[in-house]
Amino acid sequence: MSDTLNLSRRTLIKGAMTAGAAGVALPWLWRPSQAAQTLVCADPGGAYTTAFKEAFYEPFTKETGIAVTSVARRGYPAAEFKAQVETKSYNWDLSGGISADIADFLKKSDLVEDLDLGGDDVAAIPANMKTPFFVGNGLYTFILAYRSDRMKNVKSFASLWDKELPGGRGMRRFARDSIEVALRADGVAPGDDIYKVLSTAEGWDRAFKKLDEIKPQVQVWWDSAPQSTQIIQTGEVDICPMPNARAQTAIDNGVPVAIDWEGGFYSVEGWCIPKGAPKADLARQFVKFCARADRQAAYTKELSNGPTNPGAYKFIDEKRAPALPSFPDNLAKTVAVNDAFWGEHKAKADVRFSEWLLS
């Protein structure tokens, strides 16, 4: 019943839109369709596009003759996945830069293809950085950044709460990261302990109680990514948790910013293929290509995300390596975020966190 309804509505939209569009179509207005042997890869745009182009797209074309077109997508690509899969019209064949938690979520919503990749390169990637439907190619870590010119003796996230340390605080306006940070500061060991605490209602209360303490001190609850770089650069805040790449950008800009890796938590980002994508096999070939150590090394030149293939460090400049999340010293200080846990509790956490922010 609803199917027929849906169908007729679809036909109606389709017919009407085609008719309307055909009337005004000009060569400039209508994009010519893609050539057969090309792969369209979506990425978050900006610096990502530049890095991907250099490390993955162009070398892949050189080797296989298959052109790769880069398109920029939304920061959260789930809606785009959903619309493409449901309408069975694909604007891209795969997407890079997808967080593992989003990949899990996409899988749960049945929006991604299985990859099932063999080969040494993919095998070299640690097990917690890949799934049957997702292959990680970069690590980014949520760390504590602070102004080294204004703050001394910063030790882990607990320093945020330390009243002895003067200076403006910043926090991310995001339930997961704030709760993780709060529990660490409250003395919970990073990793599984956090999720043990959060398995009870008291554990949640504990986290929010800790957040209550810092709430009046927080100058800025940053929301959009570039904002975190901006507030530490301009001195709006002196200490603030943020993704390591954002802090690194400030450092590269010559601002005295230091990164404290201790207790940081990392996520993996990588490749996913929309369910039912016609060129899925070609896309798989590309993902495999990107798992190569030399490719992953090239990719970190532009972005300070860490390669997932440990072999990549053979190709990375010694000075550059310590700034990357998967550099062994850094990796040892940090733990992975439990994406499965957060996938399950995200909705609840978001509402409670928002209510808490408003209260």
Place this chain on the structure above:
Amino acid sequence: MSDTALRAPLPARADSGLRSAKFRRLWPLLPTSIFLLIVFLIPVSQLLWLSIVDAGGEINLDHYERLFSTTLYFNVLKNTFSIALWTTLICIVAGYPVAYLLASVSPASRSGLLIWVMVPFWTSFLVRSFAWMLLLGRDGVLNQWMASLGVIEQPLKLMYNFFGVMVGMSHAMLPIAILTMLSVMQSINPNLTRAASTLGAGTSHSFWRIYFPLSLPGVAAAGLLVFITAMGFFITPTLLGSPREMMMAQLIIIQIEEMLNWGFAGAISVMLLVAAFSIFYLFDRVLGMSALTGGASYGKSRGRDGLLSRLGSDIGRRFIAGISWIGWGIGHGFHMLFRPKYDRPGGQRMTARWLVGLAVIIFLAVPTFFVIPLSFSENSFFGWPPRGFSLQWYEAYFSSAIWQEATLRSVGVGLSTAMLSVVLGTPAAFFLSRQQIAGKTAIIAFILSPIILPHIVVAVALFYAYSYVGLIGTNIGLVIGHTVFTLPYVIITVMAVLKNYDQRLDQAAWTLGADQARTFRYITFPLIRTGLITAFLFAFVRSFDELTIALFVSGGIATTLPRQMWSEALLNISPTLAAVSTLMLVFVAAIILIAEFVGRRSRRR
């Protein structure tokens, strides 16, 4: 025509003649209606429909239950309203003197000042917000100045709070408020205040009792436009505010993007829409929709005698009278304090107007003054003060094919959008401003609804619909998507202009042998050209600065300038953005100046 049909002997034919005449009367509304139906109503309804059905297609109100199971959504709705309301109040209070100033200066000074009023329009909202961050920050320019002057010891918190949000939002919305009020003020017969003056009313009295009440339709229209537009805002509040300034649009976006819970997103959207339409309904009952289009018709609408409207007009009258007396009191007090002498030409009235007007205009232009020096900075980030001198950011722009392509596309899409909106919207505006039909308010509400809904709802709906027909990543897809949002502005603007248009001129042309098309070409069009150009500019600017639709509908392939700026800012807000904004300003200022020059020359001839 319908007259002869009515008198025809055969009732059946008379009937069909009447019907076809009625249909002919309705045709101007058709292009807009059909357009919005196909690219707005159907796709969006499909999305909203999801809020009341479950996966099996059964009616299910779980989403709505959830909406009211926590106070979050209600609180955020309250927030959204209060932010929109305060923005509206500030825009009207600050915009009114500017509009008044613009309405009273010579046309030449007016177009000069208008460039500055429009300035916020031409700098991307992203750049604007970051410029404000430089100004209002803890170590920002304002705090530094005040500290060095010894006014303050501790830096003031000017941002990441309600104040910051108000600065950002009113800065963004003031141009719309000013232009809308200006269009009404320019239609006020200057003889009326002169008459009041000769009848013994002092400056205060003649302003507060005559000019001010007559300008109220403009205030009402500006208020509604600002209020409705502000309700859909979210980027400015997140960048300049604290989490307390959470807006409904943010919650909708989270549900759409992060949770993929489109049903629940639909439910929140419905909540926002219902609230907005209630406001709209009240507005109509109390002030009358004609206020929106820039001219309340006094004495002609006494048929509407609802309790609400009587109550409303009563309250309204008292309110206006109250304001008038307060305003008069202040003016009178001022007069007593600084008793002007009349032995030399006066000018103190204009001085006050200029002072207030210029203060607001400076407020509008200030962020730009910070953006321009930054674009020449050697700093590789968006920080004050700029260091050294370098053209590298301009080089970065001019040597990048992506930037050029994005610029060209934005201009092309903007022009096409503006053209399409004016072509579709003008007949509808004619119809709505001249015909009296049942359900007119409903039609106007329908036309305005795209502004109220957060762009993301429309963006997702369009993305969904476009996927079927292969419009993703096409320029035409962008043009259609943008037109959904620009059409309401165009229709409102053109309606306001038509209010002042003497229809007898058309009738004169008809009697002189011109058909409808040629009447429009030779009589109507030249006379309303300025209004159409304003509408065109409005549409162009909104399309030029639009991000959300571009993010979805472009599919990442067809990159527009705001899209490219957004993506450029992903890791670092670089001075390239300042360079692009500066170039845009120079470009636009040049166009306006050339247009002014050409206009002046053609007038002289």
Place this chain on the structure above:
Amino acid sequence: MKSKLSIKNVWKSYGSVMALKETSLEVPEGEFLTLLGPSGSGKTTLLMTLAGLVLPDGGEIRIDGVLSTFAPSHQRDIGMVFQNYALFPHLTIYENIAFPLRMRRMPAAEIDRKVKRILEIVRLPHVAERFPSELSGGQQQRIALARCTVYQPSIVLMDEPLGALDKKLRDQMQIEIKMLHEELKTTILYVTHDQEEAMSMSDRICLMNDGQIEQIGTPNDLYFEPKSIFTALFLGGANMFPVRIKDQDTDFDTYEGPGGGMIRAPRTNDPRRSGTDELSIMVRPEHITLLRSDEHAENAAEVRVRNSVMVGPVTKYFGELADGTDVTFTQLTTAPTRSAISGDTIRIGWPAARTVVLPGRSVGHE
């Protein structure tokens, strides 16, 4: 009589355009003075400076002896009727008329009494609660009059108030304004470009041309004794003949007219009238009579009649002298004299006393 309004050397320019050259004018109390002139002659600018709506660049304006050159309008105790009435669209008729009284903080009861009385005077007591857009043009006009007279200002300024009305209504309103003037005894300054309107209403007419006063005087003065060709032509139909002075006598001067004919006119002592000066003779059409063959007149000429038009009480004749100079004259339609027929050549004559000599030559044939 005491001077109600005194203007001394007032001037106004807009950029390089001299809208009003230095002008002086005295208006006695109770006078109906009309500022007459073509558009752009400066009459409206003068009125606006009096109203305080335009500030002059120089000069002095005194109202009731009080220096008010730069005083704001509302402190001048004037009333003004605007071209399109300028009724406040958002106020009812009652409130429109009450407005000036409220501005003067009159008690409510008195306001009510005055408004009702003035509505009676303009014969519109039933429209009090209506809005201006609900009235006809004539009614709006009367309300505008009522509004600017209800508070009995010392001077009422009227800027082409009847311009938008049709002929019949205009005639009727002219009489009403005149009556109102007599009843209220206010001083009225009235701007118009219609010379008939000016003549039928005014005590004095101030004719303006090119930013200055051309001539000021009673309607009769201006009509019968114009001081310039411009005045002569602006006030009504006139025959204009280029002449040269021929002979000067004790009572009359003799001039040589077109085609060598001699014309006699009253003797003047104007020193400019020497033999070489360009002069013109002006005769009003109604002063010309048809002469029988044996009849004599102080001035006479032969005219070939081209055509004639009967306009009710009078018939207008259009003809030309032997050298082609146009001649117009009127006869009472019912006059016992013989009427001329097109193509006839007839003799016309007029008295020397009705012959006006003016300096200059008229440009073209008007």
